[in-house]
Amino acid sequence: MLRIVSIALFLITFFVLLPADVTLGQQSVYSAWPDQQVRFHQADVDVNVNRNATQISGTVRYEISPFTADTPYILLQARNMTVSAAELDGDPIGFEMTEHGIRFDTDGRLETGRRYELTVSYEAMPGYGIHVNERGTVWTSNMPETTSAWVPVFDSPFLAMPVDFSFTIPAGLELVSVGEFSGSEPMDEGMQRIRWASTAPVAVSGWNFAFGDLRYQEAIAGIKPVRVYSEPGTLNADEMNLLLRHVSEAMGRTQRSLNMEFPFDGLNVLVLADHRWDEKSFAPGYGYLFQLGTEPTMRLRQPCIRPIPDIFTASCVMKTEC
Numbered sequence: 001m002l003r004i005v006s007i008a009l010f011l012i013t014f015f016v017l018l019p020a021d022v023t024l025g026q027q028s029v030y031s032a033w034p035d036q037q038v039r040f041h042q043a044d045v046d047v048n049v050n051r052n053a054t055q056i057s058g059t060v061r062y063e064i065s066p067f068t069a070d071t072p073y074i075l076l077q078a079r080n081m082t083v084s085a086a087e088l089d090g091d092p093i094g095f096e097m098t099e100h101g102i103r104f105d106t107d108g109r110l111e112t113g114r115r116y117e118l119t120v121s122y123e124a125m126p127g128y129g130i131h132v133n134e135r136g137t138v139w140t141s142n143m144p145e146t147t148s149a150w151v152p153v154f155d156s157p158f159l160a161m162p163v164d165f166s167f168t169i170p171a172g173l174e175l176v177s178v179g180e181f182s183g184s185e186p187m188d189e190g191m192q193r194i195r196w197a198s199t200a201p202v203a204v205s206g207w208n209f210a211f212g213d214l215r216y217q218e219a220i221a222g223i224k225p226v227r228v229y230s231e232p233g234t235l236n237a238d239e240m241n242l243l244l245r246h247v248s249e250a251m252g253r254t255q256r257s258l259n260m261e262f263p264f265d266g267l268n269v270l271v272l273a274d275h276r277w278d279e280k281s282f283a284p285g286y287g288y289l290f291q292l293g294t295e296p297t298m299r300l301r302q303p304c305i306r307p308i309p310d311i312f313t314a315s316c317v318m319k320t321e322c
Contacts, residue, residue: 034100036154037071038064040161041115045151048168049211053138056124056150064118066110074118077101077148077155079129085121093118102152120152131276137212137231139272139288142280147207160201160284167194167209175211176229178202178286179265198265198285206283210270217244221251224262230271234291243271 040062047058064074078101086095086104094105102120110116129141129149140146148155165177171192179198186192196209216229217240228244235243247269255262264285275281275290282288 034075036156036159037074038066038110040064040154040159043153043161043163044166045163045207046166046168047151047209049138049150051136051170052132053126053130056126057122058151059119059121060151060153061120062118063115065115066106066112069110069112070108071106071110073106074104075101075154076104076120076152077145078122078152079124079145079149080126081122081124081152083120083122083152085119087117087119089116090119101148122152124150126150131278133231133272133274133276135212135231135233135273137210137214137272139210139212139270140208141278142206142208142283142288143278144205147204151207153204153207155204157203157205160203162197162199162201163207164197165195165207165209167196167211168192169194169211173211174214174216174229175209176214176216176227176268176270176286177209178207178268178284180225181227181266200264200285202264202284206286208283208286214270215240217241219244219248221248221267222255222261224251224264225266226251227266227268228271229269231273234271234273240271243269 042063044061045058046060047056049056078097081102083095083097083102086093086102088104088106088109093109094107096103096105104118126149129143129146130138131141132138140150144157145155147153163179164182165179167175167177168187168191169175171186171190173192175194175196177196179196179200179202182195182197184192184194194211210229213232214229215237216227217237218225218227220226226244226248228240228247230240247267251262251267262285266285268286269289270287271289271291273291275288278288281290
């Protein structure tokens, strides 16, 4: 049976550090992009992903408003993407691919004090930013500028907004994302649609998903759901239940000690066998625990789990010494 201690400090990284979701060393990565041209108030993302995540297509809708009436363009980052259509409030909007991403020309159509809907239909062939391991688990990276590998977005940890996700993936698989699970339904041709949503703003660089032959257990910490997922060959049912119990209890203690509620709609943790050299294992309300590996990231081994948090990098090394 696993013995789990000191998880409360691990939870504090979700409370305190993750809303910013950026370290000092990463700020220079994002500073190279042009300034944000509009406010983003809400995102609705419909994503279709094949089994090995070699092809992704979808439609994203942003509710936006301009900073000024003379806003000349809207910019979204996109890696290895093609855009088939774009609309502003239902009318076509011109766009072009630039070195900084997709530039949508507003042609003087934006007025201050109004909100608009920008809709973009796209296809992506991601490489960097999405992992597929030998167990068939697909999971997104938390490294800088990886969200724009699977959805056109202003890819910055300094931009946060509520988001509704609708993922269409092969039937028979489980999917986890940020926020709270909000339903699923069968689709034609052996596919299924799974929805996750966050009413709390989530940093764009922390938008994530993972799917595969996953199992999960769920609990409630206060009024917020906590889910622990694992892929085959990592944790058995008893170990998952113990990990869930300790995380839930630590989350409750942390809320009481900080006298504040967990700032996101839920906490979702996925236990994976290996980190694939991904150096950043956390996101707002979402994190990975890795069973194997030697890098200073979340590492998990049996039969003892002892998290040693690093508050400055919000990473956690799981050591086996008891």
